[in-house]
Amino acid sequence: MTEDAAPVVTPPAGITTRWAPAISTAETRAIVGSPRAVRRRVGSSDLEVFPIALSGNVFGWTADSAESERVLDSYVARGGNFVDTADSYAGGRSEIILGNWLRARGARDDIVLATKVGKSADHPGVSARAITAAVEASLRRLRTDRIDLLYLHIDDPDVPFEETLLAVDELVRSGKVRYFGGSHHTGDRLIEARIASAQLGVARMVALQNHYNLVFRSEYEQGLAGIAATLSLGVMPRFALASGFLTGKYRSKTDLDRTRRAEVGRYLNRSGMRVLQALDVVAAEHDAPLATIALAWLLSKPDVVxxxxxxxxxxxxxxxxxxxxxNLTRSQLTALDRAGS
Structure with a gap:
């Protein structure tokens, strides 16, 4: 999987009760009200999205159809409109669940729909034939006539970018795809794709989905960040919560027994603990969970959408x-930056 599954959480601090161990999102919304839905533009496109993208990677896996629909309903009720999935998630089941929900709610025009192709068992790779077949299959599962943002889920240097770009451009011209972006692409490959797009006169990438969070920073900050800025790419960090580590619930090896995410253990070191300590302080100042602060830190970074x-x-x-x-203060951002450096 490529995105983080959020942990089971307790209610926001200050909202407590002696007779119930937890409070639902709907109940919380009834108490604090619904905020104005903010939007951010994705790169050079005209897509306007809520600044938290809801991943469908757990739909049909750790969340069944009924719970997946409740998650989607809760997200939209809080102003969300940006849903991200892939043709490989749960063997295509994620797209089916999402497509059924979109049809049942009549919500297609209200949602910016992103999916990825390249990793499915039926249509692997980024050749012209694979991309075209994969998109057609995704459209059927999603029960829609268009994909707002299509990601190339892999980069295959053995397939000429010209072939891939021409295939995507044909899908854009036909209206089946509105915009596209990259995932798992190096900076050099992103530049190569932009040059090839200009030479061919075809659609160019507008987005990048990459691994980036408070405890995994160098790959993006020391290379991809400058390229994303130069190419005007909207950045959608995946593993935004470091597989749940940045929620603060994993602080010892004993805690790892409660998760199937073996990768969490890589952060149980002095550096990771320093980040959690900094998050603890800032979270207390905002009376907010650590996950909220970790995501707010990402949203403070240039080009992160x-x-x-x-x-x-x-x-x-x-x-x-x-x-x-x-809204994190300058001193809070500095403290988090230093802790994660």
Whole structure:
């Protein structure tokens, strides 16, 4: 999987009760009200999205159809409009669940729909034939006539970029894809793609989905950030919560027994603990969960449009979307930057 599953969380601090262990997102919304839905533009496109993208990577996996729909409903109720999935998630089941929800709610025109192709068992790769077949299959599962943002889920140097770009451009010209972006692409390959697009006179990438968070920074900050700025790419960080580590619930090896995410263990070191300590301080100052602050930190970075996060249950959504409302001070950002450096 490429995005984070959000943890089961407790209610926001200050909202407590002696007779119930938790409070639902709907109940919280009834108490604090619904915020104005903010929007950010994706790169040079005309796509306007909520600054937290909801990943469908758990749909059909850790979240069944009913719970997936509740998660989607909760996200939209909080102002969300940017849903991200892939043809490989749960063997295509994620797209089916999302497509059924879009049709049942009549919500297609209200959602910016992103999916990825390149990793499915049926249509692997980024050759012209694979991309065309994969998009057609995704459209059927999603029960729609268009994909707002299509990502190339892999980069295959053995397939000429010209072939890939011409295939995507044909899909754009036909109206089946509105915009596209890259994932798992190096900076050099992104530049190569832009040059090839200009030479061919075809659609160019407008977005980048990459691994970036408070404990995994160098790959993006020391290379991709400058290229994203130069190419005007909207950045959607994946693994935004470091597989759940940045929620603060994993602080010892004993805590790892509660997760199937083996990669969390890589952060259980002095550096990772320093980041959690800094998050603890800032979270207390905002009376907010650590996950909210970790996402707010990402949203403070240039060209970052919307971190991609997932929720296996509807009650997890509140803390994720709340990041869009948090304004970190300069001193708080400096403290987090130093802790994660």
């Amino acid at each position: 919307a971190p991609v996060v997932s929720a296996s249950a509807a009650d997890q959504v509140f803390d994720l979307v709340a990041a869009a409302e948090v």
